[in-house]
Amino acid sequence: MTEILPSVADADDTSTGFKYRVVLLGEASVGKTSLLRRFAENVFDEVYKQTIGTTFASKDVAVVGEDGMKRNVRLVVWDMAGQATYRELRRQFMKGASAAVIVYDVTRPETFMSCNNWFEAFRETCPDAAVIVAANKVDLEEERIVPIEPGWMLRDWFQANYYETSAKTGAKVADVFTKVAEIVLKRGLGLRSDLAM
Numbered sequence: 410m411t412e413i414l415p416s417v418a419d420a421d422d423t424s425t426g427f428k429y430r431v432v433l434l435g436e437a438s439v440g441k442t443s444l445l446r447r448f449a450e451n452v453f454d455e456v457y458k459q460t461i462g463t464t465f466a467s468k469d470v471a472v473v474g475e476d477g478m479k480r481n482v483r484l485v486v487w488d489m490a491g492q493a494t495y496r497e498l499r500r501q502f503m504k505g506a507s508a509a510v511i512v513y514d515v516t517r518p519e520t521f522m523s524c525n526n527w528f529e530a531f532r533e534t535c536p537d538a539a540v541i542v543a544a545n546k547v548d549l550e551e552e553r554i555v556p557i558e559p560g561w562m563l564r565d566w567f568q569a570n571y572y573e574t575s576a577k578t579g580a581k582v583a584d585v586f587t588k589v590a591e592i593v594l595k596r597g598l599g600l601r602s603d604l605a606m
Contacts, residue, residue: 428482430506435513464488470586504535539589540567
């Protein structure tokens with residue numbers, strides 16, 4: 410069987426050379442697709458549509474580096490279906506990722522409880538990549554079951570950044586992807602300077 414590995418170059422090759430693959434991970438219907446659509450297109454669909462396999466979108470994020478230079482970082486964000494049947498497909502698409510955003514739904518504790526499984530699966534494939542945790546659907550205040558403190562626990566446990574997001578309102582969605590861009594750019598520039606030695 411032939412392995413099909415997505416290449417970041419498959420997406421769009423008009424960026425300035427700072428291009429990174431990011432994967433969205435989490436259980437089905439936590440809002441991964443909605444976060445991606447809010448980030449890439451600034452839209453939100455009220456009707457839930459299950460992701461079949463994977464989808465992706467790319468967008469440039471302006472980042473000011475530690476050297477004060479402003480650079481455009483192209484994030485090619487892969488939205489991974491959360492169903493167990495796609496486990497092997499997800500593993501293939503994780504290869505080469507620079508970062509993962511692990512998403513859970515604050516109204517469904519079981520999605521929070523599964524975050525460690527997502528983290529471990531990602532770490533097996535990408536041991537050195539960055540991780541961000543997004544507690545999604547915080548706009549549903551009356552239905553919220555998972556408070557903020559368990560999210561902080563994940564942040565510390567995974568040594569990750571943590572954001573409370575709402576794809577519906579757009580709250581903190583741009584912050585998540587800006588932070589991803591900052592982290593991967595810093596690591597990428599560090600790698601380039603190491604190679605130049």
